[in-house]
Amino acid sequence: MARFDLYASIHKALRSFMADTLGAVGRMDVDDAAERDATLQQLRSLLDALEHHAQIEDEFIHAAMQARRPGSAEETGAEHERQRAALRELRRQADEVDGAAGAPRAVAAHALYQHLSLSVAENLAHMHEEETVDNAVLWAEFTDDELAAIHDRIVASIDAQEMAQVIRWMAPSLTPYERSTLFGALQAKAPAEVFHRLLEVARPHLAPRDWNKLVFGIAAVPLAA
Numbered sequence: 001m002a003r004f005d006l007y008a009s010i011h012k013a014l015r016s017f018m019a020d021t022l023g024a025v026g027r028m029d030v031d032d033a034a035e036r037d038a039t040l041q042q043l044r045s046l047l048d049a050l051e052h053h054a055q056i057e058d059e060f061i062h063a064a065m066q067a068r069r070p071g072s073a074e075e076t077g078a079e080h081e082r083q084r085a086a087l088r089e090l091r092r093q094a095d096e097v098d099g100a101a102g103a104p105r106a107v108a109a110h111a112l113y114q115h116l117s118l119s120v121a122e123n124l125a126h127m128h129e130e131e132t133v134d135n136a137v138l139w140a141e142f143t144d145d146e147l148a149a150i151h152d153r154i155v156a157s158i159d160a161q162e163m164a165q166v167i168r169w170m171a172p173s174l175t176p177y178e179r180s181t182l183f184g185a186l187q188a189k190a191p192a193e194v195f196h197r198l199l200e201v202a203r204p205h206l207a208p209r210d211w212n213k214l215v216f217g218i219a220a221v222p223l224a225a
């Protein structure tokens with residue numbers, strides 16, 4: 001029987017957000033001010049999301065791991081420190097693209113792209129470590145009810161704007177079953193207007209086939225319960 005996985009859905013969202021942003025930075029026309037601004041804005045919100053994600057893991061997950069099995073979150077916590085340094089450097093490089101002009105701007109944009117590519121690679125490897133090594137600790141030390149309680153505390157700590165951003169990337173990244181389960185939980189726990197707003201956030205990013213499956217899936221949730 002599958003165990004409660006704290007990482008699976010949010011990591012799918014972050015993988016999509018990273019891949020999309022890496023592609024956007026790679027194709028960015030640095031001489032088109034509107035495109036440059038939009039791309040760097042997406043990059044900066046990705047960097048904010050990655051920083052906050054690591055902070056949430058430190059606060060809610062690593063602290064719990066350390067409490068049950070001292071030392072078990074040290075390696076992954078140290079990796080977050082290295083990530084923070086990389087995120088700071090990526091911010092500085094984005095500012096450099098903003099501040100440069102002409103040929104130096106194109107050079108700065110390529111350097112930013114190369115570093116972002118490496119950081120994405122490191123982050124993908126790090127997330128795999130969390131989903132295997134760290135999950136093994138969590139599954140050995142906690143029941144699924146305890147992990148669900150940690151998940152509820154994490155969700156409660158996220159404000160409305162950030163939740164919309166999470167849903168924007170998470171919704172198109174999940175399987176139809178996972179997507180229906182996510183929205184079924186939102187339907188059950190969130191106020192109706194919040195639930196409907198988040199559905200509208202997701203809709204433009206779903207293929208018609210996936211949207212239809214979602215509408216059918218959430219309608220079926222109460223029947224299946």
Ligand SMILES: [Fe+2]
Nearest residue numbers: 054057126130
């Ligand atoms: Fe992490």
